[in-house]
Amino acid sequence: NAGVTQTPKFQVLKTGQSMTLQCAQDMNHNSMYWYRQDPGMGLRLIYYSASEGTTDKGEVPNGYNVSRLNKREFSLRLESAAPSQTSVYFCASSARISSGNTIYFGEGSWLTVV
């Protein structure tokens, strides 16, 4: 039972390079999220996907694109990385159960842009 799996765990990029963060969940959840975590700013929502085939912008979408490839996978792409995108990125997924919603997080991806 893997839950939410993110890759890579660590990455160093040069300014202007592109990369994709991968996220997959094996719990058949409808909703998936990408957050970035920065000191003193908590977790800020970048993009989310309420269901397969739909994506919506969160609080800080600029500089990012997402793709909900299927129900399991939700990827985050940086087309031209900037030092301001140095952060820890968390993927999450959620589903509604009888007692409310349940939400699970991945282990995080540490990204440094130099």
Next chain:
Amino acid sequence: AQRVTQPEKLLSVFKGAPVELKCNYSYSGSPELFWYVQYSRQRLQLLLRHISRESIKGFTADLNKGETSFHLKKPFAQEEDSAMYYCALLGASGSRLTFGEGTQLTVNP
């Protein structure tokens, strides 16, 4: 728009003292509220959901709709409670999860 505010970025208490981490929210409908804990930049772990009204590791939280608050409380803090705590709100549509800025709790011996 939905919003979560945690007014204290840092909170320091002594072992055995009561602790309260504040959370206020702004939302026009009926949200679901959560508390998450994060130890040393690890994965966020669910601590409490207001719907289940449970007590985990001695922590409790009550949703006060009149004051739009969901404060986290523990009567006797332990050193192992030192961590970052996040309050989160899930909107009624169940699709958008918003976090507060977090409170770093330090429990001193």
